[in-house]
Amino acid sequence: MNRIRLYLSNDTSSCAAGAERLAEAWRSRSDVELVRTSSRGAFFLEPMVERDSPDGRLAWCQVAPDDLPRILAGDGSVPVSTIPFIAKQTRHTFASFGATEPLSTEAYQAHGGLAGLRAAQQVSPAAIIQEIKTSRLRGRGGAAFPVWKKWEVAATTTADRKYVVANADEGDAGTYCDRMIMEGDPFRLIEGMLICGRAIGAQAGYVYCRQEYPTATAGMHAAIRAAEAAGWLEIDGRRFSIEVVSGAGSYVCGEETALLESLEGRRGVVRARPPHPAQSGLYGRPTIVSNVLTFATIPNILARGGAWHASMGTEGSRGTAVLQLGGRVKQPGLIEIPFGLTLREVLDQFGQGMADGARLKAVQVGGPLGSLFTDAQLDIPICFDAFAKADAILGHGGIVVFDDETDMLELSRHLMAFVADESCGKCVPCRIGSLRAREILETVQAGQATEADLALLTELGDTMKAASLCGLGARAPYPVLSALEQFPVEFRSRLRS
């Protein structure tokens, strides 16, 4: 009997949306060959099933187990290439998502994998760094630091050992692109780390993956084994080992120096800088710590040239922005587009507006430390500089949309309680400030606060912004103070009269 090949995503969110249920229901069918792939990131359409056709893949969306007969009959499909959410994107880093099996080294190479590494092997380490400089790539984890500068410092610092560390502690709520890369295209991360390793002269790499991502952790372990077996884990004939290390639920371990402390097995407490990790990082050796998405962006830059990357985006933000849309919109999912579209355009064109019956109240960009935007503020272009100018952050690209049922006072308390829980305790402004701020917000909720308490909250926030050791304390006041500024009635109506 001819088995019909069906493609079904194996991504955590696809499975949580029902893909796993389909796989269970259809696994024993003799007329079906199920191929588990990465996800296209159009999660509002998941579980999504695809079939090959002469004109490319066909998709069935929001599939239930008993939809199988019409899928096998070929009824009711849409060509994947015509799904607007996907067609309107500029997929480079995420180009093969949805098409390939994550752990197939053959599929990776068939879709252009290893071209960047091969190009990097043909040139000197200095030339690799020059290519990254030409690309004008800035770190995608949140700090947006020029990648080539870190690499140059690490490359020119003399040491007996050097390290490459992928920051996979994707802790910003509302973000999931690193999880998708590790689950769906893990060799891209490995390739980026190998290129970095050659550029700086490193002998070993680590992927510090948050404990909340068990599937990504398992996927990376398997991918490293497969890469090892394929003979990929070497640089200029010398072994380059890559190891996955699990975090243990600490948000601040996403900060690069806290991450290094944790990687050494200690409390994930922030280190004072300088020295920067590129000079003195893991075990005091030069270390490049970059976000997973940053490493995953590198292979294409080497394969297609720095100028290609620099040709996309805005003046200060070159290349593509990887946004992760969630909350009360119609179409949540992963979006890769050149920098420069406005936040409103992203919400309209990709989010397709609010979920049924919901009205927009606020949008938070860049995780729990990101500023809140109201409807009137949505015309801001998605790029590092415009966000910096607005005292906001693009962070890791998370966009969370809140509807008009949201209690902004409770959201503020929720955010400040998160920071108070996660503060590593090293510096006083963050450790005490976040706790006091949370207490003030709880006093407002209890109807016991006065104007003086709100003034204290603002003052406390200003101190935290100016005097905290890392971004956790320094950014924590922004969403809370912007909520107070944009929605004053929700706070002031709760004051003691």
Added chain:
Amino acid sequence: MKTPLPNGLDDLLVRARPPHGEPPDILRVLHAVHDLCGHIDAQLIPAIAHSQGVTEAEVAGVLSYYPSLNTQPVGRHRVQVCLGETCFANRCDRVIEAIHTKLGIDLGQTTCDGRFTLEPVSCVGNCAVSPSVRIDGELHGRVRPSDVPGLLDRYR
């Protein structure tokens, strides 16, 4: 009298000794003990410290720092509700309320029969199909409060 160590822990701690000249790795050995025992009893701190050649205070410091290392036994099933901002926007509070109604426990508590422990988790990266509830490693997305009773009934 010395408290006997749980089965297999002796071997684990011997294997976890850092090779000569290598630095200790407290978090790694704590992960291993946690995997073996399901939680880390404070009574084990001296043995763990000895295996790593560090002070008990250093081990206690690391143990108390990381939220996902439990120092108390948890229920047979761990129910984790995501409190990330996307889940907040998609009303995870109503999901928690439904769990409370069904099991009578709040975040951080275990049912009297030891069947369920309810824990908060800050973002499981499932934001696009939120709100999210993870039970024993199985992730459920787009969870409605009305789904909760049926979902929990699957775990005995």
